[in-house]
Amino acid sequence: MLEIYRPSFETVLYLPLYTDKVSAGFPSPASDYEEERIDLNQALIARPSSTYMVRAQGNSMVGAGIFDHDLLVVDRSLTAKDGSVVIAVVHGDLTVKRLRIRNEVGRGRTVVLAAENPDYPDIHVQSEDSMIWGVVCYAVRDLLK
Amino acid sequence: MIGLQDCNNFYVSCERVFNPKLEGKPVIVLSNNDGAVVSRSNEAKSLGVPMGIPYFQIKLLAEMENIHVYSSNYTLYGDISGRVLSTVKDIVPDVEAYSIDEQFLDFKGMKHRDLFQLGLEIKNKVKQHTGIPTCMGIAKTKTLAKVANHIAKKSLTHGGIYVLEHKKLIETFLSLTPVGDLWGIGRQYVKKLGSFGVRTAFDLYKCKESFVRQQMTVVGQRLWHELHGTPCLPIEQTSKPKQNICTSRSFSALQTDLYALKEAVANHASACAEKLRGESSVANYVQVFINTNPHRSEDDQYANSHTWTLPVASNDSRDLVRFAFLALQKIFKIGYKYQKCGVIVSGLVPENARQLTLFESTSIRQEGPTPLDRMQDTRAMEVMDVLNKRYGSGVVKLGATMSTTQTEGWKMQRSLLSPRYTTKFSDIPVARCS
Numbered sequence: 001m002l003e004i005y006r007p008s009f010e011t012v013l014y015l016p017l018y019t020d021k022v023s024a025g026f027p028s029p030a031s032d033y034e035e036e037r038i039d040l041n042q043a044l045i046a047r048p049s050s051t052y053m054v055r056a057q058g059n060s061m062v063g064a065g066i067f068d069h070d071l072l073v074v075d076r077s078l079t080a081k082d083g084s085v086v087i088a089v090v091h092g093d094l095t096v097k098r099l100r101i102r103n104e105v106g107r108g109r110t111v112v113l114a115a116e117n118p119d120y121p122d123i124h125v126q127s128e129d130s131m132i133w134g135v136v137c138y139a140v141r142d143l144l145k
Numbered sequence: 146m147i148g149l150q151d152c153n154n155f156y157v158s159c160e161r162v163f164n165p166k167l168e169g170k171p172v173i174v175l176s177n178n179d180g181a182v183v184s185r186s187n188e189a190k191s192l193g194v195p196m197g198i199p200y201f202q203i204k205l206l207a208e209m210e211n212i213h214v215y216s217s218n219y220t221l222y223g224d225i226s227g228r229v230l231s232t233v234k235d236i237v238p239d240v241e242a243y244s245i246d247e248q249f250l251d252f253k254g255m256k257h258r259d260l261f262q263l264g265l266e267i268k269n270k271v272k273q274h275t276g277i278p279t280c281m282g283i284a285k286t287k288t289l290a291k292v293a294n295h296i297a298k299k300s301l302t303h304g305g306i307y308v309l310e311h312k313k314l315i316e317t318f319l320s321l322t323p324v325g326d327l328w329g330i331g332r333q334y335v336k337k338l339g340s341f342g343v344r345t346a347f348d349l350y351k352c353k354e355s356f357v358r359q360q361m362t363v364v365g366q367r368l369w370h371e372l373h374g375t376p377c378l379p380i381e382q383t384s385k386p387k388q389n390i391c392t393s394r395s396f397s398a399l400q401t402d403l404y405a406l407k408e409a410v411a412n413h414a415s416a417c418a419e420k421l422r423g424e425s426s427v428a429n430y431v432q433v434f435i436n437t438n439p440h441r442s443e444d445d446q447y448a449n450s451h452t453w454t455l456p457v458a459s460n461d462s463r464d465l466v467r468f469a470f471l472a473l474q475k476i477f478k479i480g481y482k483y484q485k486c487g488v489i490v491s492g493l494v495p496e497n498a499r500q501l502t503l504f505e506s507t508s509i510r511q512e513g514p515t516p517l518d519r520m521q522d523t524r525a526m527e528v529m530d531v532l533n534k535r536y537g538s539g540v541v542k543l544g545a546t547m548s549t550t551q552t553e554g555w556k557m558q559r560s561l562l563s564p565r566y567t568t569k570f571s572d573i574p575v576a577r578c579s
Contacts, residue, residue: 049231050274052567058579066578077274087576092166094576120579133165133276 044138050077052134054087054094061085061096063116071140072096078135080128087133088113090123094133097123146260146283146310147380148237148250149290150267151298152229153278155246156184159225160215162276163566163574171212175200178395179216179560216562224567228275236267241380249287251380264306280305284315287378288371291328292318292346319372320347329368334361346372390428392416393487399438400483406435406473411545413488414462414469421460421490422530429458429492431465433472438484449476458494461526465490466545 045051056070064085066072072087080086082101087094090113097113100122104110113123125131152158156174161167171188175181181199192210194203200214207214226245234240239251250267252260264281271279282293283306293309296318300307309315325335327346337360343349349357350372358366367377392413400406410433421428434450451472455464469488532541564572 047274049228049235053570053573055573055575056578057575058577060578068578071573072576076276089165092164092168094165094574096576096578115578 044073044140046137047075047077050134051075051137054134054136056096056139060115060117060120061098064098066096066116066136066139067141069142069145072136073138073140074134075137076134078137080132080135085136086113087136088128089131089133096136099128099132101128146252146255146285146308147287147290147376148252148260148264148267148281148283149243149287149294150233150248150250150271150279150281151294152226152246153280153298154184154186155226155277156215156217156222157186157189158277159218159222160213160563161186162225163221164563167213171210172215173207173212174215174217175561176217178397180395183217214561216560218563218565220565220568221563225275225277229271229277229279232271232274233267236263236270239380239382241382249290249380250281252283261306261308264308265304268305278305280307282307282309284309285374286371286376287380288328288368289315289374292322295322295326315374316347316350319350320345322346324349327368327372329364334365337361389489389491389493390417390420391487391489392420393434393485393489395485396483401479401481403473403477403479406477406483406486407470408546409486410469410473410488411466411543413486414465414490415543415546417488417490418460418462418465418526419530419533421493422526425496426493427458427460427496428455428465428490429494430454430490431468431472432489432491433469433476433486434489435473435476435483435486437481441482444482445480447478447481449478451475458492460496461523462529462543463525466543470545 041048052074054072054074056066056072057068059068066085074087078084080099082099084099086097086099088097088099089095095113098116100110100112100114102110102112111125111128113125115122157167157172160172160174167186169188170186171192171194172186173182173189173194174184176183179200181197182194182203183197185194185196189212192206192212194206194212200207206212222245226242229246230240230242230248233248233250237250237252237255239253241249241251243249252258252263255263260283264283268279268281271277280294280297282290282295282297284290284293289309293307296309297303297305297307309318322345323335324330324338324343324346325332327349330338338344338349341360343352349369352369354366354369357369361368370377394409394413396405396409400409414431417428417431430452432450432452434448436448437444437446439446439448453468453472455468459465465488473486529541564574566572566574
């Protein structure tokens with residue numbers, strides 16, 4: 001099922017074009033039912049002070065629904081858990097991976113930065129501390145291109 | 146109790162957030178025009194790069210030691226600074242943004258908290274949310290918090306948080322602090338106090354209050370009370386309304402030509418106008434200043450300024466540019482090598498409180514529409530601001546501010562500028578999926 005919303009970009013766009021329009025005649029019966037418009041900033045960015053936009057580059061995360069050139073909404077305030085899609089720092093580069101934390105009998109705790117594409121290898125790391133840059137909340141894709 | 150939080154090597158830390166490769170490497174950030182070193186990573190400090198040194202003096206060292214060098218990216222630093230501030234405010238609501246990388250926190254009403262633990266919580270949260278490392282000094286007054294901050298920064302054993310509360314410890318640390326390192330003590334006072342044998346902060350602390358009042362006026366008296374733990378400098382949460390706005394810049398190459406100066410002045414004046422419109426105020430006075438390079442003893446020296454009173458207070462770029470030109474023409478002299486020019490607008494009042502004149506000045510009439518005509522004509526500036534906001538700064542600008550080939554040289558040199566990671570869509574960081 002599709003829910004259709006009327007989008008609003010009021011937080012960035014001001015159009016003064018209609019300011020002089022005077023409505024004549026009977027007032028609209030819909031005016032009593034007006035609500036706030038949908039604001040993508042509000043919907044996608046819970047904490048503006050810790051949210052950053054990051055561009056994805058490459059195909060290792062297509063299994064997670066992240067494609068080349070997608071725009072990622074990344075919140076640094078969230079704590080990465082097992083299963084989180086994260087931005088991690090690997091050899092000084094920002095990388096998108098799925099965080100896998102396992103407690104295995106005999107092997108102790110293992111931390112893996114997993115790719116979501118069989119063509120790409122997983123990365124085994126010692127600890128997730130200091131290498132998680134942020135948690136990816138949303139992926140935005142341009143479907144017109 | 147009051148906390149002073151300080152972002153460690155702030156500009157360098159901002160660069161590192163988006164370029165983690167710089168972690169553990171020597172990094173420096175240069176001032177406007179890539180002139181002097183204004184921020185250094187610890188690695189750069191330990192290579193002996195001093196604060197404030199002109200870049201050309203250490204350029205060879207930077208190349209030999211693979212120091213990463215950046216131009217100041219104030220757009221990025223300003224954005225990150227705002228993020229740090231709002232992260233702190235989530236935990237402690239009463240915060241004064243003292244500078245781009247320092248905040249005073251008011252801990253009153255947090256008496257039930259262990260302030261060291263609270264400081265640590267703030268530090269960890271700021272690091273996680275923004276990526277910026279900080280340290281914090283906590284004490285009874287702003288002046289003592291500044292001393293405590295210095296300890297927090299240098300100490301390797303306190304995790305970047307230092308609570309300075311114990312009287313004997315305060316006295317010990319004050320005796321280790323040169324009086325000139327205290328907040329608000331300038332070189333003149335260091336000299337003066339030295340002649341009385343007052344060399345450390347503890348020496349000043351031990352002085353009689355009446356002596357301090359006599360020698361250093363009420364300002365010194367306040368400082369003396371602050372050292373003894375009585376707060377005299379309140380936390381100022383709301384920034385005071387600006388008295389004036391200044392836009393100025395050194396030329397990257399010395400300028401001799403009136404046209405180059407006119408272009409720079411036009412740019413500075415319209416930058417002032419844009420800032421005025423941004424805060425809905427108007428200016429009554431426009432001042433232009435120009436000067437040669439005082440460090441070049443081989444050159445003839447000249448410096449001058451001129452102030453115009455606007456007939457009607459304005460924030461219209463066209464007015465400010467026009468009057469700035471008139472001021473420039475008054476002071477420009479041919480034959481000098483100009484190093485710097487700037488525009489200062491002052492006499493600021495809220496836009497809706499501006500006074501209209503009964504009579505318009507006729508002397509300026511023939512040169513174009515008067516500011517009064519302009520008052521009915523604010524649309525142009527509105528549209529210009531909207532377009533620049535939507536499509537990027539400088540998309541629409543006045544003809545007078547445009548470069549011609551002969552005038553390129555006035556522009557700021559920022560050849561080592563990093564991307565505007567957080568404020569420009571085309572500059573956002575890339576994460577590899579490969």
